[in-house]
Amino acid sequence: MRLAIGSYTATSAAGVGLASLQESIEERRSGLRRNDLHGCDLDTWIGRVDGVEDVSIPPHLDYLLSRNNQLAWLGLQQDGMLQGIARLADQIGADRIAVIMGTSTSSIGRTEEAYTQLLPSGLISDEFRQPEVHSLHSPGLFVSEATGLTGPCMTISTACSSSAKVFATASRWISHGLVDAALVGGIDSLCMSILYGFNSLELVSARLCRPFDERRDGINIGEGCGYALLAREELLPEAELALLGYGESVDAYHMSHPHPEGEGAVIAIDRALERSGVSAERVDYVNLHGTASQANDRIEAHALARRFSEQTLVSSTKAWTGHALGAAGILEAIITLQAMRTGLNPGTLNCEQPDPELAFPVLTENVRRPINYGMTNSFGFGGNNATLIFGQIND
């Protein structure tokens, strides 16, 4: 079923809220910086959102305090998102709106901090005795409480496809009649586990990441969050954009290396095309997973070449935001929605020497061309893939 997209917002290193994100894209200004994260000595670049640690969360939610939830709250306050949620809740009831969040590491930064201050007994100290915060469901609980939405609430954590899959789950729940609308979101914040973890896999670049460039040598980790309201079309009569379809698959190949032929990626793309009823040649723009790792970009280009022709413009926006992991799915869904709204197709930032070995060419400069159908790919560890397809409602 086609779902209308109501209010949406994004916060990342490329901008807090949509206006500053759009400005960064138009001016081709990266949000990445040399690693300056407190306590991390890795030689890399990161996508850090300024001032997250100074955000005050609502006092009644102090028991959920973590950097992740501070970022969640910062993001919720942008672009009239809370007002949009409240309006829809007034209209249909807070219990008819689900909350489905995606995250990779939830509030693990808070657990890491607790372990640096263990008591002589070996136990965590009182300040960190926050059972909900050390759970994967920390973002779902926080967003549900912070918005007052009381419909079914779940957090999805499938690594870097997490917040793309929230759209698929919301679509099923609404189509089934469990709820009439859903607030979907994704969030991940910078933490030591991710930075040193990706470093252990030798996937972190010491430079600004260069997606699809022949000199690409790894990823930059970012943080961010995004939210979108999805609802039955009649509930959002002014919506201009819709979720048309989704495709989910698993590589069944390796825990941290994508299938060499992009088998799982192609299955996810095919399932999304089939469900949306949009043929590959009608897709105008694809926002790629495009992490700037050697393997991802080679394999994703190969997967694209199996389905698309060069009239489809494709690009990676990771050099603006960094790889925001569990938030990447929704951040890039929102970048796709913004491109559809403005007609500005973002060209891959920092891809100065496109890799001639890649099987599909990526857009390297911003291009103005209307987008009727936009697609986005998200691929995660465990071989977990999700593809989303959006369309203009008055198409």
Added chain:
Amino acid sequence: MTDVDIVGLGVWCESFSNWDEFCSVLEGGSGAAGSALKPEVIAPNERRRAPLSVKMAVEVMDQACRMAALEPSGIATVFASAIGDMQITDYMCRTLADAPRTISPTRFHNSVHNAATGYWSIATQSHSPASAVSGYSNSAWIAFLDGAIQAVEENIPVLVAVQEVAPPAPLQPVYEWTHPFAAAILLAPVGYCSSPIASVRLSVSGDSIESPQLPQIPGIDLSGNFAARSISLLAAIEKERDAELRFPLSRYSSLSISIAPGCRTTRSGSWQRSPRQP
């Protein structure tokens, strides 16, 4: 309202390692404490690398598929847990506090919440959708609901696995359990399998309720383990067959599950091992 069939079940903890042993414990037997966890579904080299959380999950998932005699490759999966693999989190946090550059890449990639479904997909060569979710203390019920909706909406069997590992020492004041527990329930669209174990109808209502008391399990204290709350449902499927149960979904909603008896028993004598691809 959501109608689905239950076609397979699996269970593992330190006191019972499969459904037959679970049933015997429910009937007052002693179980089989200490049996090694050695899931045959994953290859020996993968088994060596896999953490306990993965081994528990794939073991119960395999049990449920075998009981249903369904080929795993056509089944979607939903894995659920409140705290994920907190043993790996413990390793990561200790290493980050002492020598962050020595993080093991294998343990890092095993730390994702979807590790179990990743190993499962590799072992069964399944490209079917796989999710990994959390609903904190109510993870079992939100995952059960999500899996049932997916089964109906996508017309595909869905394997729901719920589990918690024992929390690591520093976090023991935070979580009130000490023993791991895992269970799997294989759901199928109504009529997908000719002889379901039970048929269930799910409905959600907007009121908060307390989690029901667990049935007493001799020899092991599973109270407090969020995943073990699923024992209430598992026991009802086995013993009562005709029951109406209610569980919390969140502070604001609850899930009603009404169970109608199916037409086959769960005991191992009554089902065949499903054929496996090489």
